[in-house]
Amino acid sequence: MLIQTKRCLSLFLLFILWFALPVFSQNLLLGGNQDNFSYDFANESLGKKLEDFPLIDQDGNPFQTKELLGKPFIVTFIYTNCPVICPNLVLAMEEAVIKAGSRFGVEFLALTVVFDVEEAKPEILRSYGESFTESFDNWIFVSAESAQTMLAFTKQFGFQYKKAQQGYDHLMLTSVVGKDGIILAHFFGQEYDPDEALKALKRTTPVKPGISPGAKTLIYSISIALIIFLSAIYFFIIKPIKKKKDEKTT
Numbered sequence: 001m002l003i004q005t006k007r008c009l010s011l012f013l014l015f016i017l018w019f020a021l022p023v024f025s026q027n028l029l030l031g032g033n034q035d036n037f038s039y040d041f042a043n044e045s046l047g048k049k050l051e052d053f054p055l056i057d058q059d060g061n062p063f064q065t066k067e068l069l070g071k072p073f074i075v076t077f078i079y080t081n082c083p084v085i086c087p088n089l090v091l092a093m094e095e096a097v098i099k100a101g102s103r104f105g106v107e108f109l110a111l112t113v114v115f116d117v118e119e120a121k122p123e124i125l126r127s128y129g130e131s132f133t134e135s136f137d138n139w140i141f142v143s144a145e146s147a148q149t150m151l152a153f154t155k156q157f158g159f160q161y162k163k164a165q166q167g168y169d170h171l172m173l174t175s176v177v178g179k180d181g182i183i184l185a186h187f188f189g190q191e192y193d194p195d196e197a198l199k200a201l202k203r204t205t206p207v208k209p210g211i212s213p214g215a216k217t218l219i220y221s222i223s224i225a226l227i228i229f230l231s232a233i234y235f236f237i238i239k240p241i242k243k244k245k246d247e248k249t250t
Contacts (some may be wrong), residue, residue: 019051042158042173042186046206050181053143053153055113058129060122063142065111069181072201073109076174079157080128081167089174091231094132096194097139105138108201114143115161116168117150135181155182176207 032051052064076093090112097104104110112129114120120143129141144150154161161170176185176197185200186206200207 014242026171038160039171039188041160042171042188045158045183046186048156048157050177050183053144053149053203055144055149055153057123058122058136058141060126063140065181067175068109068111068140068177070179071109072179072184073111073177074174074197074201075111075113075177077113077115077154077157077170080119080124081116083167085190089172090132091232092191092194093174096197097133099194100198112138112139112219113142113150113154114141115150115154115159115170115204115244117144117147130165131214131217176203178204182206201209 004114009178050065052066055063055065057063061216074093074096076090078091080086093110093112097110100108110133114125114128117243125141125143126136133139139239144153157173157175159173161168168239173198174192175185178184178189183206184203185197186195215221
């Protein structure tokens with residue numbers, strides 16, 4: 001009995017580690033340490049109106065977000081030397097653009113903010129952007145001349161980042177801004193449903209914050225592990241005991 005109980009506990013711990021591992025590997029190995037960043041802080045920006053800061057686009061021209069007003073737009077935040085997460089973020093935006101088809105440019109625009117101002121020279125922005133779009137008329141890549149300006153601009157969205165030993169640790173964030181400059185929605189993680197992003201572009205009021213993707217994955221992982229644990233208790237403890245009782249009665 002004691003041995004069977006220990007086996008069940010071992011199985012439970014094993015499955016907790018097995019199913020929770022994707023959460024920690026995604027955060028620590030691919031996207032940086034997300035634990036240092038607050039989803040709540042980002043969600044506090046919902047409903048706020050953007051202020052203008054002097055930015056620079058892929059052609060080296062001055063740019064301000066007010067140039068986009070009149071149409072809603074999707075915003076994502078990257079640095080160009082990012083090996084995995086940032087390209088996936090831009091690919092997710094590209095998927096939404098492709099899904100929209102002819103509506104893109106007519107009904108909404110796209111903005112990619114490169115927060116690594118030391119590396120984000122106009123020619124690099126253009127070269128990077130050309131991998132995702134043939135025209136910069138409706139999809140603009142921007143950065144800033146100073147780290148202070150970029151920090152102030154990104155803080156409006158609740159976007160958080162910091163220099164790491166290799167590249168940056170940063171929140172994986174894509175935002176939707178309304179045609180009047182109000183932040184309407186946030187999508188956390190390197191992947192999101194493009195249909196949900198396109199729906200958010202039609203909103204006039206902010207989306208109510210939900211559970212963070214990391215928390216959802218962890219809850220799911222623990223739920224699966226709990227089901228397996230309870231199943232193990234039944235098959236290794238309850239069922240054998242029941243079988244012994246049945247044998248005694250016969």
